[in-house]
Amino acid sequence: MSKIDTTLSEQTVFQKRLSSVAESTLETIKLLFDMLQLRDKVTAKHSLSMAELSYQLAKECDNRNAMLYYLGSLTHDIGKIGMHDKILKSNKALSPQERKSLHAHVEDGYNLLKKLNLPQVILDISLYHHERYDGSGYLLGLQGKEIPLAGRIAAITDTYSALTTNRPYQRALNKQDALNIITKDSHMFDPEVLSIFLKLREREK
Secondary structure (H helix, E strand, C coil): CCHHHHHHCCHHHHHHHHCCCCHHHHHHHHHHHHHHHHHCHHHHHHHHHHHHHHHHHHHHHCHHHHHHHHHHHHCCCHHHHHCCHHHHCCCCCCCHHHHHHHHHHHHHHHHHHHHCCCCHHHHHHHHHCCCCCCCCCCCCCCCHHHCCHHHHHHHHHHHHHHHCCCECCECCCCHHHHHHHHHHCHHHCCHHHHHHHHHHHHHHC
């Protein structure tokens, strides 16, 4: 049984969350997440962490779709399944060409998920999670409210999860150090959504 199977079977936590999600969507996400785990456990662990963060934040910002944020976060990096190990598992700085290949995972993942007719929130998380509020992100360089809400939420939860998860190129930071970095770079994130996220983390303490 996969990690996502175990997690999603815990009725005391997820029963109400799943009631609003089509069974076909749930089964598709579980299958994709199994594929991601087989490809790279580090990315899968990061995605699980991001999923819970996204659910919590969406409960405050877009409650009706909160469970879709959970599922969308599980597959936000699905485009990395076809990425060469030299890039995916590199512990060194990437060359400009390698970084371009890394950035391609956004479009690759979105194109895959779009073919599966998944809900728009899930597609938006995949396509926009690297966009930044000040326009410095990728792939489209959108800024401000040009970025759909799902992308603005995912930008924060993806960044925080990435900073607090061990990666080949970076040891996990403690939660406070990660929050310090996000606060320092606050211009990259929706100020209203970031304020809510920071309050949730404070409440967590």
